[in-house]
Amino acid sequence: MKKKLTIKDIAKELSVSISTVSKALNDSHEIAETTKKRIQAYAKEFNYKPNFNALSLKNKKTKTIAVLIPNMLKYIYAQVFNGIEQVANELGYKIITCVSNEKTSKEIEILEMLSNGSIDGFIISPALETSINKEYSHFQDVLDEGFPIVMFDRIPKELDCDKVMIKDHKATFNAVEHLKNTGCTNIAFISTNNKLTSTKKRKKGYLKALEEFKLPANKDIMVDLTEINYKEYERALTPMLENNQIDGVITTNEATGIAIQKVAQKLGYSIPGNFSVIAFSNGILARHASPQMTTISQHGEKMGAKAAKLLIQRIEEDIENPDYETKIIKTDLVMRNSTKSFLKLNYK
Amino acid sequence: MKKKLTIKDIAKELSVSISTVSKALNDSHEIAETTKKRIQAYAKEFNYKPNFNALSLKNKKTKTIAVLIPNMLKYIYAQVFNGIEQVANELGYKIITCVSNEKTSKEIEILEMLSNGSIDGFIISPALETSINKEYSHFQDVLDEGFPIVMFDRIPKELDCDKVMIKDHKATFNAVEHLKNTGCTNIAFISTNNKLTSTKKRKKGYLKALEEFKLPANKDIMVDLTEINYKEYERALTPMLENNQIDGVITTNEATGIAIQKVAQKLGYSIPGNFSVIAFSNGILARHASPQMTTISQHGEKMGAKAAKLLIQRIEEDIENPDYETKIIKTDLVMRNSTKSFLKLNYK
DNA sequence: TTGAAAGCGCTAACAT
């Protein structure tokens, strides 16, 4: 790598002291206008840039945040990343992006690697393994070292830190309400990770709504697909539709929503004529499905943006034991063509 | 932020000199085994981690690479990111991820921000705006400063640097060949960014194949959808199918492939019975389409992995004017259900 | 075998 221009070089070249150069470049009032101009002009001409590591070392601030997510290929995480990126960029922060691949061991490695002054704080959605085993000590360690963390999506309630989350139970409750309002009477629930707290909450909201609206709660039409590859979804779901009179389905992700649509169509149902589908996560699949799928939007970008704002605020206030906040992002039903329309759409 | 443990602290605590601690922690042979053990034990107990910025300042190496992509929401870029991430992680590198949002100005900003010692090198796919206007001077500036760059996907042939690319013309050529082999005789071509070099090459390969296989080349069935929102794709494509006897289509991306499938189905075609589709980019949409779509895989993860390896190699060899390499990633046809099957599948 | 000192690039308190 080519040698970079430093203030020392400039000082020597212009026959002034290093500190004069430093002050001039920082536009200090204690430097004469003329020398300032001279120095600034030189710096500009030769494209001087203050060395990042020297500054970070001095300031004990890197203006860099770490984003730790389970998997960038999942649209929701890419959306969250996008939200974070926008805010970070606006506020002059860089992002170091890391992927846990749903492995606790990888998370530990990453936290270890980054808690050495590389970054000022973390935005994290824990790995599946971590969430299921509730192994949060590595997060706690990092918190104890004084790093601010903002958790999102899969949130350990055991950890005392800032959080950005959605109301999963409310989201499914609203989805059931909409299905009921558009005429569904036998609503199924399909999940893909029933050990995840968020999945449990989603199911809870579903059950609550069934009760509230006096709809039948039938275990045969509550299916969990954990451990089943998405290629097998259709096969796995066929019996449920064959053996039950289902007219509405809620799924905890898009791929499952698509699968159930295909199965229903194969069995002769018409969507949304006599079969409605609402899927969690307003991603790219729903928009391209046939018919386009009504979804529960978790507003990934908004989540990311909020998380980034919260984290950067914490970093910059830099106080010992702050009052941690939990921000709630409202979910929305994004109406498309897998559900009938209903005029009164103000679920709250 | 809490104060971190430094070698100075350890030195004081154990009543040895700073340099002894440094050497002990680096397992230097010039330190007595007993003192080494003592120091290492202490460091371990109190979770000492060498300060990243101090090391980077000293070594003029950050073990960090920048990834600059147009948009993380596009699956292909998320795939490339994934490939980069895996290799980088393996080789002990961090990744700073930046998004240009297809804007040249954002690219310039980002390069400016990162070329100050934050990172050791770049992996870049230029923004649309940049590619179309062939405005590459900001990349050249960074190269001139001595930063290694690996370009992928959209490649400026004007720039002298390492590159990882696919053979776009060969890819479409093979796609046409497969369609011909499975009985298609009137093959359409739909693109979405006809100003992009890669799109031009794809079209060239298509035309070349038509010629080679003596298939009709009809301008009415070569459509470009630049500037048209994906929601309008179906409407925009309907006339072409209505007014022509088309039995095969190649599209330059997945969303367009899905759209043409829907239009064809609406017009009564059966896929792949009398209508075949091959789309560029083996992403998530193709797998969930009805029918599942045959695609041209660009092997995003492989591209990313190769780019990362190449970049890190350049960083670590650190020589003035290396012989830049251009690596070619082979594309593949991923056979699904939007094309008929054909036994002899060895296109080369 | 251990330690003192210089230096990476920068800032800032403290002279001059």
Add this chain to the structure above:
DNA sequence: ATGTTAGCGCTTTCAA
């Protein structure tokens, strides 16, 4: 208005 110096945390040369 400008310069000297110490120090951020670390490595490394040189001296003891």
